[in-house]
Amino acid sequence: MRKRARLIYNPTSGRETFKRQLPDILNEYEKAGYETSTFCTTPEALSAQKEADRCTIDGFDLIIAAGGDGTINEVVNGLSSHKAPPKLAIIPSGTTNDYARALKIPRYDFVKAAQLIHKNQTVHMDIGKVKTETDEKYFMNIGAAGFLTEVTYEVPPNMKSLFGSLAYFVKGAELLPRVGKVPVKITYDDGVYEGIASLVFVALTNSVGGFEKIAPDKTLGDGKFTLIVVKTTNFAEILRLITMIMNDGRHIQHPKVLYKKTSYVKAETQNDQQLMINIDGEYGGDAPAEFTMFKQHLEIITDLDRMQLSINTHDLISEEKEEEFKKRVRELDTRNE
Numbered sequence: 001m002r003k004r005a006r007l008i009y010n011p012t013s014g015r016e017t018f019k020r021q022l023p024d025i026l027n028e029y030e031k032a033g034y035e036t037s038t039f040c041t042t043p044e045a046l047s048a049q050k051e052a053d054r055c056t057i058d059g060f061d062l063i064i065a066a067g068g069d070g071t072i073n074e075v076v077n078g079l080s081s082h083k084a085p086p087k088l089a090i091i092p093s094g095t096t097n098d099y100a101r102a103l104k105i106p107r108y109d110f111v112k113a114a115q116l117i118h119k120n121q122t123v124h125m126d127i128g129k130v131k132t133e134t135d136e137k138y139f140m141n142i143g144a145a146g147f148l149t150e151v152t153y154e155v156p157p158n159m160k161s162l163f164g165s166l167a168y169f170v171k172g173a174e175l176l177p178r179v180g181k182v183p184v185k186i187t188y189d190d191g192v193y194e195g196i197a198s199l200v201f202v203a204l205t206n207s208v209g210g211f212e213k214i215a216p217d218k219t220l221g222d223g224k225f226t227l228i229v230v231k232t233t234n235f236a237e238i239l240r241l242i243t244m245i246m247n248d249g250r251h252i253q254h255p256k257v258l259y260k261k262t263s264y265v266k267a268e269t270q271n272d273q274q275l276m277i278n279i280d281g282e283y284g285g286d287a288p289a290e291f292t293m294f295k296q297h298l299e300i301i302t303d304l305d306r307m308q309l310s311i312n313t314h315d316l317i318s319e320e321k322e323e324e325f326k327k328r329v330r331e332l333d334t335r336n337e
């Protein structure tokens, strides 16, 4: 019997050009020996998630998720509640595509992304689960609270596509002065942090909000979250930290940063102040929130050669981008001092 693949695509993601290339995309999976079919997501809540769940129960061999990080997250949720989910392929067609960036999946050519199927290379990715008082949800990339949450909400999509991560930075700088001091209690595998925080990250990859060096020492599939807590609300200090994140990843040694590898995190606030949790770029409930780890839970089609190559060429690729950021930081720093 031929293997079956279901392509779940969001027609509204990114620049909405996906549909035109659908026959060419499907053809790649057909050539690789899959019998293919498609599901177009609808405005109804969680349609991608429900379809991924249904296909898993129905015994599909491969789910192809095409969309932005929101669609990928839904598909990941549909698959992850199952013990032995089918393989996942990703065709990034959103604006930021953080997850595809982390997995080195081509982000600007849908057919090229589909052609990865011929390489027969996969990576077993860790998946996180976040539990709040109102909800329970899987995530594949990031759980965040504090400043990043607001920034992600407030960067308009057209700004994201025009300026990429610079948009986050500019918005971030605008929002920072308004960020309140939230006293938090963060419990992790081997410790507890109690104090103020402008930022709490629980990350599964090193690609978040367009930043590529947020967890520079991350090994994918190691069964550990990277926990980052920024223990300052000082504007100038945070700006410098952001520059470090852009430049060389030295933020992990900064005295105002708690940087840990852990398989469990609990985030609470200390005086009933509201702390919104952002999950893979979307609002995911309020603290208290518990994060647990599902080690190597999803097998995802990727390009292992490119992943390896990117380790060697990383610094060259981002040099130009960094110059742009450095200039911007200098401007903002002068304005705020």
Ligand SMILES: Nc1ncnc2c1ncn2[C@@H]1O[C@H](COP(=O)(O)OP(=O)(O)OP(=O)(O)O)[C@@H](O)[C@H]1O
Binding pocket: 010, 011, 012, 013, 014, 040, 041, 042, 043, 044, 045, 046, 067, 068, 069, 070, 071, 072, 093, 094, 095, 096, 097, 098, 157, 281
């Ligand atoms: N047919 C549809 N019509 C309108 N909205 C849809 C449809 N299908 C899915 N959606 C909505 O699209 C959102 C997910 O968008 P997604 O993240 O994939 O793309 P994006 O926002 O362009 O990308 P990015 O997250 O990278 O900015 C969900 O809120 C979902 O409900």
